[in-house]
Amino acid sequence: MSSILEQPSPDPDKRAFGSENADEKTDGATTESAIDSRDGDEALVLVGRDKQADFTDEYNRRLRRKLDLWIPPLCAAVYFTQFLDKTSLNYARHAPIMNFPIKGQNYNLVSQAFYIGFLVWEFPTVYISQKLRLAKYLGTNIVLWGIVLMAHAAAPSFGAFFALRFLLGMFESCVAPSLILIISMFYKKEEQATRISWFYVMVSHIANGLTSVFGGFVAYGISFYDGHRIAPYKILYLVLGGLAIIVGICVLIWMPDSPVHAQLLTQEEKIAALERVRNDQGGTSNRTLKLAQVKEAVLDIRTWLVVLSTMLTSIPNGGLSNFSNQIIKSFGYTSKQTLILSTPGGAIAAGTTLFCGWYSDKKGERMTPIVIAIVPTIVGAAMLIGLNNKSGAKGALLFAIYLVGTFGSALSTIYAYNASNTSGHTKKVTVNAMTLATFSVGNIIGTEIFLPKDAPAYIPGKIAIMVLLTAQLFICFLLRWINTRMNAKKREHLEKEKARKGWTDADVRRERERSAFLDLSDKQNIFFVYTS
Template structure:
């Protein structure tokens, strides 16, 4: 949709949506008339404002949108339509992303290490190389995602490409080939989480975002169930012909390519561009989330918002929290199946025993998403997710101090509990969706978050040293230490968000009720950052 460079004639504005035009914003604060110019052109605003302002039938779609918002049943139907359009595709994408990057863990005990002649730290290095590719391309891929008008097409193409790369793993016979494939897998997967968080932020209210993010993030745990079952079945393949781990890679790669095609065709880029929705439904979808004060999209990269991101100390604390939660992930996601074999289970038993851990993860993620929305409190729920994994790390050390299992059942229970912390990272993503405004700032923050995710996972893969096998004591200690430190960072973030909410409340109190209502509407689609908007409310 092309945007006009400048619309200044008041008579040409659509009266139906004129109250959302933030190009001229008047207030009477401090006892005198003031006029604040927020925007100069529609292209500077959120794309939603351009859609509302330039629509040829503005009055008609305003009436249709208002009718939907005034009818509780119509609102529920609209939300159900949004869920059915967005949630299944996001869930499929995240399911395959996590499964695809953890296939190495399954393949390792299906014969990959022997067939590819891996020695010493080479397995850990392969785990690390995925995140090297991820880290190197996170900022470029987010820049492209913002600049391109078809974000869903960009995502779909990346998914298909990483599906092809995944299938290419089956042809590898040495470390060099696997290293190239793992690096490119990270390159093409780097765009996923930031784009999915952006989509959730533009379609859902803050009190709905935690649960919706849990719907796709739960697929991390589901992959442990499905991936373990598929790998277990493939392990019974005849020993002659193609190795079972090669069949595994080919099957999952083909499934990923199909999913990428579906995303490219069916996932809408934003409420404004959703083909399955009438224009009235688009208006209702936009206005139902106006209370977020975070808008939808803007293809213009704004340098001031980039600088604002780097100056926001909360963003750096989010990055630190992400890195601390990712260090255990880098170890557990790649070594969980191997650890089970060190506890005294066979390779086939280890594959099937990853399934209960996935089931526990499903419960924690879905419960955490629901509870954090109900309480509107992300930080408190994070502690519920983190503490069981800290206890699991302590049990692994206590019952297997030197690679000689003392209690096989206790170690299995610890393995089942080791993945609950993943729900805390899911809540950090929900925190980004709820607490960051300004499209460029959101993109930059999400990119920084995923860079921290990659750095943490790189460090995590190296905490499990081959020279410490089979005990891997340093990896277990790292789980306890990093998650304990994460608890303190979460408390700091909560305190800062509370302080900013109080500051905004004081600023709003200097305006009359009429001025507050007028400014709040005008800032809804102005594409301003959260720190520039006194009506923005931070979630704990």
């Protein structure tokens, strides 16, 4: 049996339906010539507006398996490298073991420099990436930040460290938006949260997931070197920078820009990959900046609630990703013990991320998994506050710091929320940029909630974490209610259109298929369904 079951072409006189202001001038005979270059999606080059073929379930399963062995591992390598490099400061700081020269408030400022560079370059980088081949742009940035990271080993002063961390933030700012776009191009909505969790598991904060497991052991091994030829922290930066360059080269060679440019897929598989995601109405890629979609993103209340959610999650991350080891050390452990004891927290956070990603896709939910992730963090923060200075509480405090790390998967689910609930390429990159810019602002603020004057207990910072994430619970329920309400309104609108135009159910299916790759925003496209 052939892998493709040919379907008859729909009536060419039926016009594509998106919204009142959708492009009505194109018809079934006009595929790539009229809309794919500017108005529509680049997928139109391969599949056109009308669905021509169905692929068997077995064929699609084999294709998804092939994608799973290819794209998520590359995404994971990128994210692993990014967060290992970003948090290298946390490992390098273990003076006198690492002989790191930056201390006190200067350390806080150097920590902030990364996020300042990230914030400054977030919007430019996503719009530049829209104009270029996405994966090639990503790979180039990875190689550049690897070079910058290696240069940390030669930095002679606070000013040099600040400048290098600023550049590191600039080059790394394209990572999450690029990976979210790539996942949304190749995977259906009910598959996206799981795949995002597969790469985000590398950095499921507190000590940044599996990154902390690897980084902790690397730093622990380097700490045994006596530093008579080169300071141990310099070895750390040279090793991590070299790893980033290797990963960047791999991305340049193997990461696909989109299904249309997926070099490891056959022509038939490229078409099948596009047809798999057609009904999700999310599209793939369009290189034209559409100001109307920028405006829609900015005026969408959900965008600002996502921004607020990201802020509430990122402030704790900014503090914990740079100060978690100091908190563990304050329980009474040595510097070397702290490096090892940080690793179980990463493993627990990683498990939470994988579970929440699976649950999110299994139940078709995005907000409930966030609640599941942040409740243990609130409990853990309360334990850290309540058990402070209590004798015999050393083990309980360590357990509490592990609980705190579960909140990291909330940001993974926010990424999945953006991927599943936004369409129109310009709107996608705008919402992603706003999300990641807020991530940067939150992390900048977060570096200031653990101040030297509050050491070693850092009680004000722990209280801030508990309060911020409690507020996040209410935002989750509000976003869920808004999406449910918007879906109900879309159903009502569609029923009115069916009655007005005399559409049958078959007509609705056909019009839904034809609207998939017109690069319509989620509000323009009546067939788009939000994931709550």
